[in-house]
């Protein structure tokens with residue numbers, strides 16, 4: 001029995017089941033966890049199988065049962081937290097460079113991982129590759145290089161989770177599943193589980209839940225939307241399908257959240273989208289509110305311009321969004337200049353801001369066609385009156401109306417009413433009272449977006465060209481051009497000076513020839529000849545210039 005306990009104690013670590021020690025994990029609990037290991041609903045920590053040379057007892061074998069249930073108190077004593085094989089030591093082992101043989105083996109093996117939250121989803125799934133080209137990886141490796149550390153030190157959640165995952169796969173070097181079982185279990189994994197490692201839940205909405213995931217193959221982050229309720233036959237089905245159809249038709253634009261893939265799983269729709277690391281505009285507004293800050297007018301113009309660019313693209317594709325609002329506009333932090341390279345980004349060419357963030361339109365669940373609309377009204381707080389009255393003749397202008405209200409929200413306007421008198425008065429063209437003074441041209445522009453008559457509202461295309469929005473960018477461009485012009489002027493002046501010097505240097509010997517050749521002796525009497533070692537035009541002009549007179553040179 002002692003031998004049996006010893007074997008178990010060296011293979012199991014329940015620290016991930018109960019970090020705080022408050023859980024009542026008995027053997028039975030953990031054994032049942034093992035049996036539920038592929039159930040997505042299971043959230044309790046899964047016993048972590050530690051790397052160990054002895055294979056006398058392998059927990060991965062479903063047939064394994066302890067001879068006797070282990071009492072709770074005794075069980076807790078079996079934890080390996082401070083033993084030489086604790087997870088800590090395993091982590092540090094994994095952070096050291098490992099041989100290529102080991103890496104390739106770990107990539108092949110299936111493993112148990114103890115990813116926090118939805119633990120069991122990633123169990124038995126393949127490991128995650130680390131993409132060396134992502135911004136995160138590049139930044140991290142340069143940081144590590146700077147600090148001259150030999151141990152990797154991931155300080156964010158992504159790093160931790162990735163690391164845990166990689167560590168787990170290394171632990172699995174001592175593969176405990178026979179090949180047939182591995183194959184069967186891999187087969188039983190869903191596409192979501194086998195292709196992605198779930199890092200955290202980042203949001204919930206009408207559609208369902210959204211998770212931040214890393215794709216095991218490419219090591220990149222994605223936002224994965226999973227519909228909340230089983231879809232077949234539900235009203236949610238249309239919403240999900242609309243989103244997929246719209247994404248597929250729209251393709252790729254810098255101001256529309258990028259779509260990668262979609263599939264159905266267990267009667268749920270799963271959509272793989274670009275992950276926007278700045279969250280939603282709604283989150284950003286809330287954050288500013290807490291900090292007692294407001295979006296500046298320049299930021300508001302930037303927001304309006306960028307979303308207009310996205311809308312222009314959607315509208316020119318014959319579609320309308322119909323649910324524009326702060327929680328459906330997502331933010332990507334702009335990569336630093338060094339990471340982005342020196343050339344202008346696509347956004348800038350398309351008129352976006354060169355500083356700060358990139359705004360992207362997301363959540364295409366209400367998208368419909370302009371010409372044959374099937375309108376599923378979006379959030380009533382942002383709804384234009386004509387849509388409420390089922391007048392669909394100017395649908396793109398309904399997006400413009402919602403965009404106007406979105407910008408007002410970012411400017412600090414009070415929360416919008418869902419209905420009632422206040423709702424109607426907002427639709428008479430009156431701007432709500434604002435906590436900040438907006439310039440008259442910008443205020444009039446916003447007023448124009450909220451005009452009760454949709455035909456008077458500007459189109460997205462007109463907005464993108466509007467001088468009020470362009471002046472910021474024009475000003476920035478002008479400043480940049482001025483800087484470049486100054487550099488060029490300076491360069492030209494330098495070249496002119498060098499040319500002048502070269503000319504006079506070339507002229508001097510001829511002058512000296514006309515007055516009688518003087519051999520160069522000890523450096524005296526050199527007239528206007530360049531001083532010794534002085535360079536002429538270009539970098540290679542330290543060479544002597546010969547005039548074909550032996551004994552005479554300049």
Ligand SMILES: Nc1ncnc2c1ncn2[C@@H]1O[C@H](COP(=O)(O)OP(=O)(O)OP(=O)(O)O)[C@@H](O)[C@H]1O
Nearest residue numbers: 202203204205206207208210223274275276280363
């Ligand atoms: N691509 C993404 N990148 C980052 N976070 C995202 C992304 N997509 C969604 N989220 C987060 O998940 C939340 C809900 O997402 P989304 O609005 O798409 O779901 P929904 O169910 O359609 O919501 P709604 O009720 O607004 O229609 C967002 O508010 C945001 O915090």
